Amino acid sequence: MPQQKNLMSSYLDICLKLFRLEVPQMIGSAATDASGALQVKPPINAWVGSFAPVEHPLRSLKEYAFFLLSRRREAALKGVVDEDKTQVCATLDELQAMLLPHIDGLNDPALLRCILRHDDMNPGNLLIDTSGAILGVLDWEFHSIVPAVIAVSVPPWLPKGLPLGAAKSSDLAKSPETTQSPDTKDNSDAKDQPQAMWLFSGEESQELSNHFEELARQRDMDFYNILKRGEFIRSALAWVDHQPRFDPGLYKLRAWMTSVAAGP
Secondary structure, eight states: OHHHHHHHHEEEEEEEHHHOOOOOBBBBBBEEEEOEEEESSSSSTOOOTTTTOOOOOOOOOOHHHHHHHHHHHHHHHHHSSSSHHHHHHHHHHHHHHHHHHHHHTOHHHHHHHHHEESSSSOOOGGGEEETTOOOEEEEEESSEEEEHHHOOOOOTTTTGGTTOSSSGGGGGGGTTTTOOOTTTTTTTTTTTOOOOOOOOOOOHHHHHHHHHHHHHHHOOOEEEHHHHHTHHHHHHHHSSOOOGGOOOOHHHHHHHHHHHHOOO
């Protein structure tokens, strides 16, 4: 698969440029003032909609995690029937309890250094030539300046780019985009039932994820170490930062938490 591997190499080139770019050390979205100087504004997200955004840039990963959890709680409670609200709150409380010790344990400044991240790096926003080289990246409207531990990732259209637990083809159902809620599990015609878009088979995706990681190890050990050390935190936050319609009752999140607790 020479074209696909060339795509991984080209994608890594972009990731490393963003990784090495100096940006203000606050969490939010980039903007410029009247003089053209770079500033950090409150985070912009494609699915915020009617939910009140944060009013200022954030200064720590823990503060950002609390912001995402609070916004996800608000979204979930608006989208479920009353009898499910207790379950929704309990699930998010448990996720927070799982997540915070990992965040508190980050003592390497390299993991917490803020870098620029494209927040919608799906195949539809990449211009790719016939060799697999990326010629351009579109739709920078949605982007973030966030800590490297959650920004550094394999391509998001590969299983390892989805939350932890979707790394093997047999485990694709553990990702937010593919895990089914009880109310849609047996209903193939259900509206809004998410459908993942895969460019490759599960086996090819696993091979390409491994290839990407090996390229990263060869080209930049700092990037590689963050890629590996951030897997759980990146996965946990991905569950609260994807569109609420994919998991209104948090059944998929609960299934993922159970799979993580059970181990490989």
